[in-house]
Amino acid sequence: MASAVTLPVLSGGDSIESYIQRVNTVPMLSQEEETSLAQRYHQDNDLEAAKQLVMSHLRVVVSIARGYSGYGLPQADLIQEGNIGLMKAVKRFEPGRGVRLFSFAVHWIKAEIHEYVLRNWRLVRVATTKAQRKLFFNLRSMKPGFAALTTTEAQKIADDLGVKREEVLEMETRMSGQDISLVADDNDDEGYAPIDWLADHDSAPDATLARRATDKLHTEGLQMALASLDERSRRIVETRWLADEGSSLTLHDLAAEFDVSAERIRQIEAKALSKMKQTLLPA
Structure with a gap:
């Protein structure tokens, strides 16, 4: 269904604001309209009915995607991933069960966005089990403040989420580690910061030659x-991962360029990165 339903496109020259304005002009459906469209889609394979169901809920995706802006990932990609989840929800929606599409789709939208965040946030796979993923996405909101967790606070979160206290503390460290400053506070004239204890070996001739050799190997390996x-x-790889900051393309941009679905672009990207990884592995 994803390739058959045309959605408003977040193109390179477009803005999030204008996209949101467009999707907000699409009226929400009444329960009767929703049921009728779902029956037309499932019984008659009416793709226009499916499109109406998707279009009327795009604003829901935007609202949910905003909740993941703190991970530093492109908002356009978060929305696109959520749209994919919405289309999966429409495909599986059964109005006869008495549940509105809005409530049913939330799970699918969040699932797609979660997967995208876990694949791309800091390029580190921070959560592997279901419990760890739940911890990853709930730890920030469950922390009572900005300070580091106490043993009691960590234990309470662990009990609520069904994980070990050590896992809570480890996840907190991994998610907040980048906030440690190497330099001293401007107002602290007598204090020492980590940078004061670091020796500078960069200027040594052997280190310079080794660094240049490593850079050459990395460059040649990437080119190969x-x-x-x-x-x-x-x-796809060059415009998604190797472009200058601010000029990278979204899944939607590339989908329009190659006249395929955004899901297909994502599949090609994943396969290409996997092949590159195998090429870069030492023989």
């Missing part, structure tokens, strides 16, 4: 890995 890809896959 890119050369192993077909033209379309290379274009």
Whole structure:
């Protein structure tokens, strides 16, 4: 269904604000209209009915995607991933069970966004089990303040989420580790910061030569890995991961360029990155 339903596109020259304005002009459906459209889609394979169901709930995706803005990922991609979840929900929606599409779709929308965040946030796989994923997405809101968790606070969160206290403390460290400052506070004339204890070995001749050799190997390896890809896959990887800051393309941008669905672009991207990884592994 994803390739058959055309959604408002978040293109490179478009803005989040204008996209939101467009989707907010689509009226919400009454329960009777929703049921009728769902029956037309499932019984008659009426794709226009499916499109109306999706379009009327795009604003829901926008609202949910805003809750994940704190991970530093492109809002356009978060919305697109949520849209994919919405389309999966429409495909599986059964109005006869007495549940509104809004309530049913929330799970699917969040599931797609969760997967995207876990794949891309800091390029680190921070959660592998279901319990750890729940911890990852709930720890910030469950912390009583901005200070580090006490043993009692960590135990309470662990009990609520069904994980070990050590896992809570480890996750907090991994999520807040980037906030440690290397330099001293401007108002602290007598204090010492971590940077004061670090020796500078960068200027040593052997270190300089080693760094240049490493950089050359990395550059040549990346070029070789890119050369192993077909033209379309290379274009996707370069514009998604290697472009200058602010000029990278979204899944929607590339979907429009290659005239395929955003889901197909994501599949090509994942396959290309996997192939590059194998190329870069030492023999």
